[in-house]
Structure formats: C-alpha cells, structure tokens
Amino acid sequence: MAIDKSLISGSTSMMILRLLEEKDMYGYEMIETLEAKSKNVFTLKAGTLYPLLHSLEDNGYLTAYENEVNGKVRKYYSITKSGKKYLKSKKDEWNTYQTAVLNVLCMS
Amino acid sequence: MAIDKSLISGSTSMMILRLLEEKDMYGYEMIETLEAKSKNVFTLKAGTLYPLLHSLEDNGYLTAYENEVNGKVRKYYSITKSGKKYLKSKKDEWNTYQTAVLNVLCMS
DNA sequence: TGACATATATAGATTGCCGATATATACTTT
DNA sequence: AAAGTATATATCGGCAATCTATATATGTCA
Numbered sequence: 001m002a003i004d005k006s007l008i009s010g011s012t013s014m015m016i017l018r019l020l021e022e023k024d025m026y027g028y029e030m031i032e033t034l035e036a037k038s039k040n041v042f043t044l045k046a047g048t049l050y051p052l053l054h055s056l057e058d059n060g061y062l063t064a065y066e067n068e069v070n071g072k073v074r075k076y077y078s079i080t081k082s083g084k085k086y087l088k089s090k091k092d093e094w095n096t097y098q099t100a101v102l103n104v105l106c107m108s
Numbered sequence: 109m110a111i112d113k114s115l116i117s118g119s120t121s122m123m124i125l126r127l128l129e130e131k132d133m134y135g136y137e138m139i140e141t142l143e144a145k146s147k148n149v150f151t152l153k154a155g156t157l158y159p160l161l162h163s164l165e166d167n168g169y170l171t172a173y174e175n176e177v178n179g180k181v182r183k184y185y186s187i188t189k190s191g192k193k194y195l196k197s198k199k200d201e202w203n204t205y206q207t208a209v210l211n212v213l214c215m216s
Numbered sequence: 217t218g219a220c221a222t223a224t225a226t227a228g229a230t231t232g233c234c235g236a237t238a239t240a241t242a243c244t245t246t
Numbered sequence: 247a248a249a250g251t252a253t254a255t256a257t258c259g260g261c262a263a264t265c266t267a268t269a270t271a272t273g274t275c276a
Contacts, residue, residue, distance in 0.1 A: 005264070009117030009232050015212045028254050034212065041111050041208035048233050050256055072241060072254070091213060098206060100149035104123045104142065105199060113233070117263050136223050156264055158225055180223070180272060 007093045012044065013052060014090040017061065020079040021087065026067075027053060027075065053077060061086050111208075115201050120152065121160060122198040125169065128187040129195065134175075135161060135183065161185060169194050 004010075019030055019037075031044050056062045061083030067076050079087070102108040112118075127138055127145075139152050164170045169191030175184050187195070210216040 006231075008119060009263075011116065011209055012233080015209070018213055026254080027256095037212045038208035039211065041204055042212070045234055046255075047235065047237095047257080052232090054256090070242070074254070091215075094209065094213070096149055098209075100146035101119060101123065101202065101206075103147065104145045104150070105126050105202070107199075114262070117232075120263080134223080153265060154224075155226080155266070155268095160263090162225090178273070182223070 004093055007090065007097055010090075011094065012048065013056060014087065014094060015042070016049075016052065016056070017079055017083055017087040017090070020062065020077055021084065024076045024078045026077070056083070059086075111201050111205050115198065115205055118198075119202065120156065121164060122195065122202065123150070124157075124160065124164070125187055125191055125195040125198070128170065128185055129192065132184045132186045134185070138185075164191070167194075 007014075015034060016030060019025060019033055025033065027046070027049055031046065031049060034042050034044050053062065053064075057064055057077070061080055062077045063080055064075055064077050067074050099108065115122075123142060124138060127133060127141055133141065135154070135157055139154065139157060142150050142152050161170065161172075165172055165185070169188055170185045171188055172183055172185050175182050207216065
C-alpha cells in the first residue's frame with residue numbers, strides 16, 4: 001500500500017485537475033469555482049495557483065492556450081490524457097487516505 | 109468558516125492525540141498502533157514523531173513521564189484537558205475539510 | 217559475538233502553501 | 247476625467263510539516 005505522502009498536503013492539484021475534467025478554465029475562474037464548490041472552505045490563493053498550474057503543465061498534465069475575451073487575454077488550461085490518468089490515481093489515493101484517517105479517529 | 113490550512117498536512121498530530129485519548133503510550137508504540145489502525149496506510153517515521161511529541165508537550169496538549177519496563181526506560185505520554193479540547197476542534201475541522209474535498213470531487 | 221528489533225533524539229533537506237508585491241486592463245463611482 | 251475596485255496573471259521569499267540520514271543505547275535471538 002503506502003500512500004503518497006505528498007497527497008496529505010497535495011490535494012490542491014487533485015482538485016484543480018478535477019475542475020478541468022468538466023471544462024477548460026482560466027486561473028481566476030478556478031479560484032472562484034473551487035471556492036463555490038467547497039462552500040468557502042477552500043480559498044485558493046493566486047500565489048499558490050499560478051506556480052501550481054505551471055508545474056502541472058511542465059509535467060504534461062495540462063496544456064495552455066490564450067483566448068481574448070472583452071479585450072482581456074485569458075490563459076485557458078486543458079487537462080491532458082496523462083492528466084486524467086494522474087487524477088484517477090490521486091482520487092484513489094485520497095479515498096485510501098481518508099478511510100485510514102477515519103479508522104484512526106474511530107469515526108468509520 | 110475558513111479551515112485551518114495546516115490541517116491539510118497537520119493530520120498527524122490529530123491522530124497522535126486520538127491514540128492517547130484511549131490510553132497513555134510511548135513513542136514507538138504510537139508508530140506501531142497508527143500503522144495497525146490505518147492498515148499500513150500511515151507509516152509514521154521516528155524523525156517525524158519525536159519532534160512532534162515535543163512540540164505538543166510544549167503547547168500543553170501532552171504531559172510526559174518516564175517508566176522503566178524490562179530495564180528499558182520508556183517515555184510515556186498522556187493527553188491533557190487542553191489536548192482533548194484541541195483534538196475535538198481538529199476533528200471538526202477534519203470533517204469540514206473532508207466534506208469539501210468530496211464536494212469538489214463530486215463524490216459526495 | 218553478531219545481527220536485529222526496540223527506543224529516543226536531532227540536524228539538514230525538501231516540499232506545499234501563503235503573504236507580499238508587481239503589472240495591466242475593464243468597470244464603476246464620484 | 248480621475249480614482250477606486252474587480253479582474254487576471256506572475257514571481258519571490260519565507261514558514262511549517264515531513265522525511266532522510268544519522269547517532270546512541272539496550273534487549274533478544276541465533
């Protein structure tokens with residue numbers, strides 16, 4: 001077994017990928033969507049998101065393209081096949097991790 | 109709302125406190141118990157645990173006492189009233205966090 | 217006697233996330 | 247028209263949690 005330790009604090013990338021599974025989005029849109037979906041529990045900071053997006057792109061999990069809307073250039077991100085595969089493995093790990101915590105807390 | 113960000117990677121201290129809620133334990137025993145209860149998902153390292161125990165003690169969540177068993181001196185830890193209160197708040201935060209992740213992942 | 221499990225401890229490195237800051241445009245208010 | 251606010255992306259420096267490696271010491275078993 002042995003879960004990836006970084007998942008414990010690495011749930012942010014998993015959730016970003018999950019958002020992009022539904023549709024292409026630009027950074028600012030992800031911040032707002034994540035805040036809404038989590039009912040204000042996650043208030044993702046720009047200083048966290050943008051470096052994360054660049055790293056996910058470097059790893060081949062995302063591709064980016066620019067799109068002009070209302071004279072403003074927005075950078076849209078799209079999840080790749082590799083990104084979807086990575087997301088699936090992260091979701092599995094999350095389930096494992098979450099169940100283990102509940103077991104220890106005797107809340108299962 | 110707004111959950112404590114450190115909980116995301118700070119679930120270890122919560123689980124340690126939960127173990128001590130059942131009975132006093134020494135460090136090595138916690139490592140083994142946590143591994144068993146989580147079904148090998150958490151393999152807590154000694155280099156993580158001992159500094160964490162010292163910090164929890166400094167914060168008044170734990171008290172320590174030495175006990176000799178088989179000529180070996182073991183350091184037992186006991187959860188304080190303040191530690192129990194802290195544990196309760198951490199468990200509440202965990203529930204909030206966990207629910208929010210599931211909402212984003214559409215697994216709720 | 218040597219190997220291994222038990223038991224605690226610390227230093228150094230890595231990583232994820234955040235605060236602060238910078239830049240630029242669109243929209244709203246005065 | 248000017249000022250302020252929201253939108254939008256980006257980077258740097260730093261903090262905190264965790265791990266690796268290392269050190270030390272005793273008990274048990276072959």
